[in-house]
Amino acid sequence: MSLHEAVLRKETDLLSSEERLKPRHLRTLGSLAGMVAIVTAMTLLARQFAWVGDYPDAWIAPFEDWLNVAMKWLIHECSFGLFTFKEFTRSLAWLAGWPFKLGMGLLIKGFDIALSLPVAGRIEFHLPHLSWVGVAGCAALLGHYLQGRRLALISGGCFLYLALFGQWASAMETFASILIAVPLGVIVGLLLGVLSYWSKTAEIIIRPLLDMMQTIPIFAYLVPILFLFGFGPVSAMLGTVIYAVPPMVRCTHIGLRAVPDTQLEAGIISGCTRTQLFLKVKMPSALHQIMIGINQVIMLTLNMVIIASMIGAGGLGYDVLTALRRLHIGRGLEAGIAIVVLAIALDRLSQAATQGKVRKKSFSMGFVYNHRYSLAGLFLLVLATMLGSKLAFVAAYPEDWFITTAPFWDGLMSWININLYDPLYAVRTFLLIYLLVPFKKFLLNLPWLAVIGVLFFAGYRLGGWRLALIVLFPALFPAVTGYWEKTMYTVYLCGIGVLIAALIGIPIGILAAGNARSAGTLNLILDTLQTLPAFVYLMPCVMLFRVGDVSALVAIVAYAVVPAVRYTLHGIRQVPVSVLEASAMSGCRRDQILTKVQLPLALPQILLGINQTIMLALSMVVITSLIGTSDLGQEVYIALTKADIGRGLVAGLGVACIATVSDRLIQAAAELKKERLGLT
Amino acid sequence: MNLATQTADFRNEPEPKLACRNVWKIFGNRPRRFMARHDNNPSDEALAADNYIGAVRRVNLDVYPGEIFVIMGLSGSGKSTIVRCMSRLHDPTHGEILFDGRDLSKVGKKDLIQIRRHKMGMVFQHFGLLPHRNVLENVAFPLEVQGKGKRKRIERAREVIELVGLEDRIDNMPSELSGGEQQRVGIARSLAVEPEVWFLDEPFSALDPLIRSEMQDEFLRLQRLLHKTIVFITHDFDEAIRLADRIAIMKDGEIVQTGTPEELLINPANDYVAEFTSRIPRGKVISAQAVMDPLPRPEAVASDEYDAPLISCESTIDECAQCVLTQKGPVAVSDLDGKIVGRLNRETVIETIFSNTSDNGYESS
Numbered sequence A: 001m002s003l004h005e006a007v008l009r010k011e012t013d014l015l016s017s018e019e020r021l022k023p024r025h026l027r028t029l030g031s032l033a034g035m036v037a038i039v040t041a042m043t044l045l046a047r048q049f050a051w052v053g054d055y056p057d058a059w060i061a062p063f064e065d066w067l068n069v070a071m072k073w074l075i076h077e078c079s080f081g082l083f084t085f086k087e088f089t090r091s092l093a094w095l096a097g098w099p100f101k102l103g104m105g106l107l108i109k110g111f112d113i114a115l116s117l118p119v120a121g122r123i124e125f126h127l128p129h130l131s132w133v134g135v136a137g138c139a140a141l142l143g144h145y146l147q148g149r150r151l152a153l154i155s156g157g158c159f160l161y162l163a164l165f166g167q168w169a170s171a172m173e174t175f176a177s178i179l180i181a182v183p184l185g186v187i188v189g190l191l192l193g194v195l196s197y198w199s200k201t202a203e204i205i206i207r208p209l210l211d212m213m214q215t216i217p218i219f220a221y222l223v224p225i226l227f228l229f230g231f232g233p234v235s236a237m238l239g240t241v242i243y244a245v246p247p248m249v250r251c252t253h254i255g256l257r258a259v260p261d262t263q264l265e266a267g268i269i270s271g272c273t274r275t276q277l278f279l280k281v282k283m284p285s286a287l288h289q290i291m292i293g294i295n296q297v298i299m300l301t302l303n304m305v306i307i308a309s310m311i312g313a314g315g316l317g318y319d320v321l322t323a324l325r326r327l328h329i330g331r332g333l334e335a336g337i338a339i340v341v342l343a344i345a346l347d348r349l350s351q352a353a354t355q356g357k358v359r360k361k362s363f364s365m366g367f368v369y370n371h372r373y374s375l376a377g378l379f380l381l382v383l384a385t386m387l388g389s390k391l392a393f394v395a396a397y398p399e400d401w402f403i404t405t406a407p408f409w410d411g412l413m414s415w416i417n418i419n420l421y422d423p424l425y426a427v428r429t430f431l432l433i434y435l436l437v438p439f440k441k442f443l444l445n446l447p448w449l450a451v452i453g454v455l456f457f458a459g460y461r462l463g464g465w466r467l468a469l470i471v472l473f474p475a476l477f478p479a480v481t482g483y484w485e486k487t488m489y490t491v492y493l494c495g496i497g498v499l500i501a502a503l504i505g506i507p508i509g510i511l512a513a514g515n516a517r518s519a520g521t522l523n524l525i526l527d528t529l530q531t532l533p534a535f536v537y538l539m540p541c542v543m544l545f546r547v548g549d550v551s552a553l554v555a556i557v558a559y560a561v562v563p564a565v566r567y568t569l570h571g572i573r574q575v576p577v578s579v580l581e582a583s584a585m586s587g588c589r590r591d592q593i594l595t596k597v598q599l600p601l602a603l604p605q606i607l608l609g610i611n612q613t614i615m616l617a618l619s620m621v622v623i624t625s626l627i628g629t630s631d632l633g634q635e636v637y638i639a640l641t642k643a644d645i646g647r648g649l650v651a652g653l654g655v656a657c658i659a660t661v662s663d664r665l666i667q668a669a670a671e672l673k674k675e676r677l678g679l680t
Numbered sequence B: 001m002n003l004a005t006q007t008a009d010f011r012n013e014p015e016p017k018l019a020c021r022n023v024w025k026i027f028g029n030r031p032r033r034f035m036a037r038h039d040n041n042p043s044d045e046a047l048a049a050d051n052y053i054g055a056v057r058r059v060n061l062d063v064y065p066g067e068i069f070v071i072m073g074l075s076g077s078g079k080s081t082i083v084r085c086m087s088r089l090h091d092p093t094h095g096e097i098l099f100d101g102r103d104l105s106k107v108g109k110k111d112l113i114q115i116r117r118h119k120m121g122m123v124f125q126h127f128g129l130l131p132h133r134n135v136l137e138n139v140a141f142p143l144e145v146q147g148k149g150k151r152k153r154i155e156r157a158r159e160v161i162e163l164v165g166l167e168d169r170i171d172n173m174p175s176e177l178s179g180g181e182q183q184r185v186g187i188a189r190s191l192a193v194e195p196e197v198w199f200l201d202e203p204f205s206a207l208d209p210l211i212r213s214e215m216q217d218e219f220l221r222l223q224r225l226l227h228k229t230i231v232f233i234t235h236d237f238d239e240a241i242r243l244a245d246r247i248a249i250m251k252d253g254e255i256v257q258t259g260t261p262e263e264l265l266i267n268p269a270n271d272y273v274a275e276f277t278s279r280i281p282r283g284k285v286i287s288a289q290a291v292m293d294p295l296p297r298p299e300a301v302a303s304d305e306y307d308a309p310l311i312s313c314e315s316t317i318d319e320c321a322q323c324v325l326t327q328k329g330p331v332a333v334s335d336l337d338g339k340i341v342g343r344l345n346r347e348t349v350i351e352t353i354f355s356n357t358s359d360n361g362y363e364s365s
């Protein structure tokens, strides 16, 4: 049913809203009453039977140990006859290390080459790395090629910034990882996407795997990867690929599915074979969607490369991490801003490639004209690098010329400490005493059976027995594995974060939806916010609130608010103008239009936004363990440092369980809502 | 109908180029099994009862070499489905499609690809251009998939692009062209391989009337040059009459009647066809031959002796109306050899021209 019809129904509903409101309210009230009843009953029971309140230790299944044993076997004993599993993975790592070395050599280190030639004897020489002038110039050229002068300025400027502010070396290390990881992720994603398009079976297998890959926190699978592939950039790269691949698979799949029949038929009638149809019709037609996927891969890769600095990837992330550990706010912020700058450049460039006008090949012009951009770029790189061997400042931006902002940030920090300490401290204490601690206590004291009962009940109300059962297993997992408390701690941080993010985000979305210009501006801001790696958010929070739960909360809210705003905005703006006009003609005031037409119709969208908010909040919660929260993320982090695979994986799966439960429940709620509105 | 005179002998050809023999296309769950259950001849009720859609039902038709065969009918009557069956974009649920006497539905994948590459061309209702290729690449596409060399295919593509008059838009992308231009690209593409059979599925329906009539002229011009065997779909009777050698009228998946435009007008098989044809200006279609008072035996006359006006038997009533109406008595009608075969009087002409308007609200206006 179309939105229009739904709206018509909505309009008739308006007339009879009196009668129709009641049963719906009753239903919601019934659900709430049911939940309260469950909680009360369980709390009372817990007084009698201790095992209702706290999950007994004796019942805990030693998942971690099992996992550790399995892993040990894999590493020490598993063998394919000629070589062991470990040898296999390590040699893979060695193989995968080569492109990385190449990238590092090109951008940072240069190459030492020793040749033994029969005539000239042994020659040794150093091939210099690419000059910063050349790289920045190429970025600008690429921007010009993809869009025009504006983008050329932006992308060239971003790279120039990295040089001027002394972040070049670290940034290039990050950049090198991206240059290697992105093509890898894109290829793997493309292959999986195509596979899931060709074969129904493959699709059925790949789908849930993608969901898992996206909800399990990154740290969790870093641990086993570390074991198999060793500490270092290669492991980081592999983790990155796993993390960044899912959207690529989805986009490829969707793109191929969406090829219009008209084009397929045109291809078939022209006499295409299956392969030709795929390569010449389907793939080009899906290209736009695939480019969107590539943009996502790039942004996720950047995000991940930063996080992967914890397991041995150097670069900007490493700088932020060390600064964070030593509380060198100034330096950390500088590196953080460099990440942002790099993110903006990469995002804008890849987005331009997505929307890019297709450059026409001209049959009348020659090779040089058609390849003028790549030739110019190549020329620039070679020239600048050759110049660099004569002029040192062309090869590497000289340190004396660095502009540093660290003293400014440190100054700001101490200024804040001196002048804002009291109010900030007050805010912090207030939040802690009146919001965080009570909520935390409430959740931690809740009998575990009560929580599970409520979730089961909610699942039943929203989607029948099926959903109730689907929700039950991930809900039981933290209890069974003995991570109940940590999980509730995570739920508490995440829950408050989401609540505040929704309270801030939804009104902003509603306000901005009222007028097209502010919606445009807001979208731009949201775009930028979304390109920032999660890591970056920690810096200013620590700056203002020190380490601890409040800082973590602020970071979570800041990171997770984006989808709440965006989906609200989108949900409200998608209500057709004709409907708004119709309601205005029915005599609605503006606020009535909002509350009676726009909001109800946007509600499913808003719910999905909240769902996204929860996902982002969860991924941020895990990262905030760096600034001293004690949730599941902390467990993973500790496991990482202690190389405890089982612990890391189980804690990671715990986070995935929270994500799964909330995702399923909210999706079901949104579907139910849509159905009631007649939107499906 | 000059075209008709040129190709008037098509019906003497014994062998149809393309033929449908009791073709069915049914949409629904496992349609073949359903067909088999109903002895390959399910009734309308059986179809409706089990929620099957009989998009094409018991269709028989012959298309002869060199003719323009028009299929027409209202939206949803199954026109697109039947040509899709003929080109095997759809597999017919039942029946035979004979192409040069060979059953297409039994042809293997490889052969089918070869047939499509060399013998069939199709123009789609919604153009079906590939948006990521410019005009030249779109037109050269069928040649490219055949594996023709770059130089050769570009040369050939240029030729057909010139044929449809788009030579100065060669580098443009489809999105930069108007609807009419896009359709001409589609036409050029389908002609690039010099097909023997040319399917056109409502090629001009998306165009505005002015461009449409321009394209029809263009189409007739092309056909005069190329002499293809053409299956042309339209829901516009004017268009059908203008282009067709023969017309098949479809309703609810079945062919109601097949015949020349004139036959359909004079002898409609049922009320549906009569209704369909009622708005057509009959004078444009009906020939003198069809309504004249025939002589029992053709009379030979030496044309130089005969100074009264003479009408060719194939000229339409519109064409000869002025001649007849300005004469007092009936006018002689001659056949192609110059023998007089009948006479045409004023009353008949007037009646023919106005007959269909009289039952269509002529009086009320």
Ligand SMILES: Nc1ncnc2c1ncn2[C@@H]1O[C@H](COP(=O)(O)OP(=O)(O)OP(=O)(O)O)[C@@H](O)[C@H]1O
Pocket: B027, B028, B053, B054, B055, B073, B074, B075, B076, B077, B078, B079, B080, B081, B082, B235
């Ligand atoms: N893939 C399909 N699945 C189910 N039904 C279909 C399918 N394709 C066509 N039909 C049905 O078959 C019938 C004939 O469709 P067809 O496209 O042949 O009509 P048409 O005569 O070409 O109409 P138009 O003039 O609108 O193009 C319609 O009722 C249509 O709904």
Ligand SMILES: [Mg+2]
Pocket: B079, B080, B081, B125, B201, B202
């Ligand atoms: Mg059609």
